[in-house]
Amino acid sequence: xxxSSPVGLPGxxxxxxxxxxxxxxxxxxxxxxxxxxxxxxxxxxxxxxGLTTVELTSFVPARWVxxxxxxxxxxxxxxxxxxxxxxxxxxxxxxxxxxxxxVREIAVFASATETFAQKxxxxxxxxxxxxxxxxxRRARDEGLAVRGxxxxxxxxxxxxxxxxxxxxxxxxxxxxxxxxEVSLGDTIxxxxxxxxxxxxxxxxxxxLPVGALAVHFHDTYGQALANTLVALQCGxxxxxxxxxxxxxxxxxxxxxxxxxxxxxVWQLHGLGIETGVDLASLVRTSTxxxxxxxxxxxxxxxxxxxx
Amino acid sequence: xxxSSPVGLPGxxxxxxxxxxxxxxxxxxxxxxxxxxxxxxxxxxxxxxGLTTVELTSFVPARWVxxxxxxxxxxxxxxxxxxxxxxxxxxxxxxxxxxxxxVREIAVFASATETFAQKxxxxxxxxxxxxxxxxxRRARDEGLAVRGxxxxxxxxxxxxxxxxxxxxxxxxxxxxxxxxEVSLGDTIxxxxxxxxxxxxxxxxxxxLPVGALAVHFHDTYGQALANTLVALQCGxxxxxxxxxxxxxxxxxxxxxxxxxxxxxVWQLHGLGIETGVDLASLVRTSTxxxxxxxxxxxxxxxxxxxx
Numbered sequence: 001x002x003x004s005s006p007v008g009l010p011g012x013x014x015x016x017x018x019x020x021x022x023x024x025x026x027x028x029x030x031x032x033x034x035x036x037x038x039x040x041x042x043x044x045x046x047x048x049x050g051l052t053t054v055e056l057t058s059f060v061p062a063r064w065v066x067x068x069x070x071x072x073x074x075x076x077x078x079x080x081x082x083x084x085x086x087x088x089x090x091x092x093x094x095x096x097x098x099x100x101x102x103v104r105e106i107a108v109f110a111s112a113t114e115t116f117a118q119k120x121x122x123x124x125x126x127x128x129x130x131x132x133x134x135x136x137r138r139a140r141d142e143g144l145a146v147r148g149x150x151x152x153x154x155x156x157x158x159x160x161x162x163x164x165x166x167x168x169x170x171x172x173x174x175x176x177x178x179x180x181e182v183s184l185g186d187t188i189x190x191x192x193x194x195x196x197x198x199x200x201x202x203x204x205x206x207x208l209p210v211g212a213l214a215v216h217f218h219d220t221y222g223q224a225l226a227n228t229l230v231a232l233q234c235g236x237x238x239x240x241x242x243x244x245x246x247x248x249x250x251x252x253x254x255x256x257x258x259x260x261x262x263x264x265v266w267q268l269h270g271l272g273i274e275t276g277v278d279l280a281s282l283v284r285t286s287t288x289x290x291x292x293x294x295x296x297x298x299x300x301x302x303x304x305x306x307x
Numbered sequence: 308x309x310x311s312s313p314v315g316l317p318g319x320x321x322x323x324x325x326x327x328x329x330x331x332x333x334x335x336x337x338x339x340x341x342x343x344x345x346x347x348x349x350x351x352x353x354x355x356x357g358l359t360t361v362e363l364t365s366f367v368p369a370r371w372v373x374x375x376x377x378x379x380x381x382x383x384x385x386x387x388x389x390x391x392x393x394x395x396x397x398x399x400x401x402x403x404x405x406x407x408x409x410v411r412e413i414a415v416f417a418s419a420t421e422t423f424a425q426k427x428x429x430x431x432x433x434x435x436x437x438x439x440x441x442x443x444r445r446a447r448d449e450g451l452a453v454r455g456x457x458x459x460x461x462x463x464x465x466x467x468x469x470x471x472x473x474x475x476x477x478x479x480x481x482x483x484x485x486x487x488e489v490s491l492g493d494t495i496x497x498x499x500x501x502x503x504x505x506x507x508x509x510x511x512x513x514x515l516p517v518g519a520l521a522v523h524f525h526d527t528y529g530q531a532l533a534n535t536l537v538a539l540q541c542g543x544x545x546x547x548x549x550x551x552x553x554x555x556x557x558x559x560x561x562x563x564x565x566x567x568x569x570x571x572v573w574q575l576h577g578l579g580i581e582t583g584v585d586l587a588s589l590v591r592t593s594t595x596x597x598x599x600x601x602x603x604x605x606x607x608x609x610x611x612x613x614x
Binding site: 193197222229260266267271299 | 573
C-alpha cells in the first residue's frame with residue numbers, strides 16, 4: 001500500500017536530492033567484504049530505482065578499509081554513469097588514484113570532535129583539515145565538485161554534547177577551503193530537532209549558505225526523520241540516506257545506524273516532495289542486498305513492504 | 308550517554324503527558340499470554356520510571372482478547388495507584404465490570420473506516436458509535452473520564468488513504484457523546500507530517516479543541532516521531548507510546564508497531580520538554596519485559612542504551 005498526502009507543510013522544498021551513501025558508508029561498516037560484482041549490481045539497481053546521486057566507494061589505503069579496497073575495479077566495472085557519483089578521498093594520494101579512475105566528484109570526511117578525529121584519522125581536527133586542504137584545492141583545480149562531511153555534529157560518544165560553534169568552525173573551514181557541499185552528520189544519532197534547527201540556522205550567518213548544506217542523520221535513537229523534517233523546513237534540500245539502512249557507526253553501540261533511504265522516501269513522498277525514486281524498486285534492491293549480506297534490513301519501510 | 312538540547316523549537320509545550328499503552332495495547336497484540344504477576348510488575352516498574360498515565364487492560368469478553376482475560380485479577384493485584392489508569396471498555400457489560408473493579412477512567416476504541424470497524428468490532432462505524440454512546444454516557448454519569456480512540460486515521464490496509472473529513476466525523480462524534488480526550492491513531496503507521504497537521508488543525512474548527520486531543524502513532528514506516536513533532540507544534544500535548552515498542556497492529560504487515568516510549572522520551576527530553584520519565588529506568592523495564600517475552604525490543608533507543 002502507498003499513501004500520498006493531500007497537503008503539505010509550509011517551507012518545504014518541492015524536490016529533495018536523496019544522496020545515497022549505501023555503497024560506501026553502508027558497505028564500509030559491514031563485517032563481510034562484498035564481492036565487487038555484487039557492489040556493481042547494487043549501484044546499478046540503485047540507479048535503476050531512480051537515485052541520481054550515489055556515493056560509490058573510498059580511495060583509501062586498503063589497510064584502513066579493506067571492505068573498499070576494490071575501488072578502481074568497481075569504477076571500471078561501472079563505466080560511465082549518469083548523475084553524481086562522488087567517492088571518498090582522504091589524501092592527495094587517494095585523489096591521484098581517483099582522478100586516474102575518472103572520478104568527477106570527491107568527498108572528504110572531517111570530525112567536529114578531537115576524540116573522533118584521533119580515532120578515525122589519527123590526528124587533531126586542525127591537522128586533519130590541514131591534510132584535506134591541498135586535496136580539496138587540487139580537486140577544485142581539476143574541475144571536480146567536493147563534498148565535505150562534518151561528523152559527530154550533535155554528540156560524540158566520548159565528549160558528549162558538541163558545542164554548535166565547534167561544529168560551525170569545521171563546517172565553515174571546509175566551505176572556505178573550497179567544498180561545494182557540506183554534509184552535517186549526526187554520526188551516533190543522538191541529536192534532536194532543536195539542535196538541528198540551531199545548527200542549520202547558525203551556518204548562513206557564518207558565511208556558509210543553506211543551499212550548500214546537506215544533512216546526514218542516523219536512526220540510532222529513532223530521531224532521523226524528525227530531524228530531517230526540521231532541516232527541510234530550514235531550507236536544506238539534500239538529504240543523505242543509505243538503502244535498506246545499511247551501515248552505521250561502529251562506535252554508536254547499536255545495530256541501527258544510517259537513516260534508511262526507504263524510510264526517508266516514504267516521508268518525502270507523503271509530504272508531496274519529489275525525489276525521482278521508485279520506492280517499490282528500491283525496496284526490492286535493499287531486500288536483495290540484505291540477502292547478499294545474510295541479515296534482514298533494519299529499515300522499517302523495507303520490513304513493512306517486503307513481506 | 309544522554310544529551311540535552313540547548314535550544315528548542317517554537318510552539319512546543321513545556322511538558323508532554325506520555326500516555327503509556329504497553330500493558331494494554333502492547334500485550335494484547337503479543338501471541339503469548341503473559342502471567343498476571345508479570346503484568347503487575349510491568350505496571351509497577353512503569354510507574355517507578357515516572358510514567359503517570361498507564362492504560363492497564365481491557366474489560367472485553369475473554370474470547371475476544373484472551374491475552375487480557377485477567378483484567379479483574381490485575382487490578383486487584385495493583386490496588387490503588389497514583390495517576391491516570393484507564394482501561395479499555397467496549398460495552399455496557401464491560402463498563403459494569405470496570406466500575407465493580409474501581410476503575411476511574413475508561414477508553415472506547417472506534418474506527419475511522421468501515422472495513423476495520425467490521426473486522427475489529429463486527430459492525431459498521433455508525434453502529435459501533437451507537438454501541439459506545441450509552442457506555443460513554445453512563446461512565447460520565449459515574450464521574451469517570453473517558454478517552455475515545457479513532458483508529459486508521461491516515462490509512463487503512465483495505466481502503467487506502469482515509470479522507471480527513473471521515474476521520475473528523477468520528478472524532479467529533481466521540482467528543483460530542485462525552486469523551487474527555489480523543490486519541491488520533493495511525494494504526495498502520497502510514498501517515499506523514501502534512502496529514503497530521505491537516506487533521507489536527509481541522510478538528511478545532513469542528514468544535515473539538517486541540518487540548519482534548521492525543522496522538523497515537525505507529526512506527527511501521529519510521530514516521531512516528533516526525534509526526535509527533537508536528538502534532539506538538541500544532542498544540543497537542545498528550546502522546547501515546549508503548550514501552551519498548553511492544554505490540555502494534557496485526558494487520559500492518561510488519562514487526563514494528565507502536566511508537567516506543569523510549570524513542571519518544573529521547574526526542575522530548577532533547578527538545579527540553581518535561582515528561583517526568585527516567586529514561587534509564589524505563590529502558591531497564593523494557594529490557595526486562597523483552598526477556599519475559601523472549602524477543603528483543605524493537606525500540607531503537609532501547610537497543611542503543613541497553614547494550
